[in-house]
Amino acid sequence: MHFVPNITFGHPVVESLQKQLGQDPFFDMHMMVSRPEQWVKPMAVAGANQYTFHLEATENPGALIKDIRENGMKVGLAIKPGTTVEYLAPWAHQIDMALVMTVEPGFRGQKFMEDMMPKVHWLRTQFPSLDIEVDGGVGPDTNHKCAEAGANMIVSGSAIMRSEDPRSVINLLRNVCSEAAQKRSLNR
Numbered sequence: 197m198h199f200v201p202n203i204t205f206g207h208p209v210v211e212s213l214q215k216q217l218g219q220d221p222f223f224d225m226h227m228m229v230s231r232p233e234q235w236v237k238p239m240a241v242a243g244a245n246q247y248t249f250h251l252e253a254t255e256n257p258g259a260l261i262k263d264i265r266e267n268g269m270k271v272g273l274a275i276k277p278g279t280t281v282e283y284l285a286p287w288a289h290q291i292d293m294a295l296v297m298t299v300e301p302g303f304r305g306q307k308f309m310e311d312m313m314p315k316v317h318w319l320r321t322q323f324p325s326l327d328i329e330v331d332g333g334v335g336p337d338t339n340h341k342c343a344e345a346g347a348n349m350i351v352s353g354s355a356i357m358r359s360e361d362p363r364s365v366i367n368l369l370r371n372v373c374s375e376a377a378q379k380r381s382l383n384r
């Protein structure tokens with residue numbers, strides 16, 4: 197289970213949490229950009245472990261996946277709420293992580309789109325070992341829906357940053373995801 201606090205690089209809170217929780221940083225760069233091809237090398241040089249791009253932003257996902265791998269990074273593939281999961285499926289065997297956006301990309305603090313959960317569930321059923329991430333409006337009130345649908349990675353921004361006790365929110369989110377993953381593996 198990976199837990200991904202969505203906090204700006206170098207933010208003192210994330211640095212302090214990493215120290216306190218003893219986590220090795222894993223840098224997944226979620227590139228909400230047009231022409232994602234142009235940033236692969238710079239991100240690899242900067243030390244990114246994974247490069248996540250939007251399927252809607254490229255005309256040649258296959259070539260981009262190859263380039264990311266050749267630059268030594270794992271591959272994440274994101275879809276916006278309006279993009280159907282069937283559009284992502286042909287690439288699922290070539291990627292490490294599928295990212296289902298649960299808000300329109302743009303800014304923090306938006307409302308979680310529960311109607312994206314069937315996408316997560318479908319991906320989990322079709323690709324049992326794929327990492328599946330959700331991003332947008334995820335916090336203690338919505339996290340269990342993501343975990344039950346099959347997400348094993350979550351991005352959480354506002355719910356953590358607005359809390360007076362970020363560490364307990366992180367632990368809660370992590371526990372819910374771990375328990376759901378455990379239940380899934382027992383049911384297999």
Ligand SMILES: O=C(CO)[C@H](O)[C@H](O)COP(=O)(O)O
Nearest residue numbers: 302303304305332333353354
């Ligand atoms: O980047 C995003 C949207 O473009 C993320 O959804 C957002 O930053 C996550 O924060 P929150 O938990 O507040 O939705």
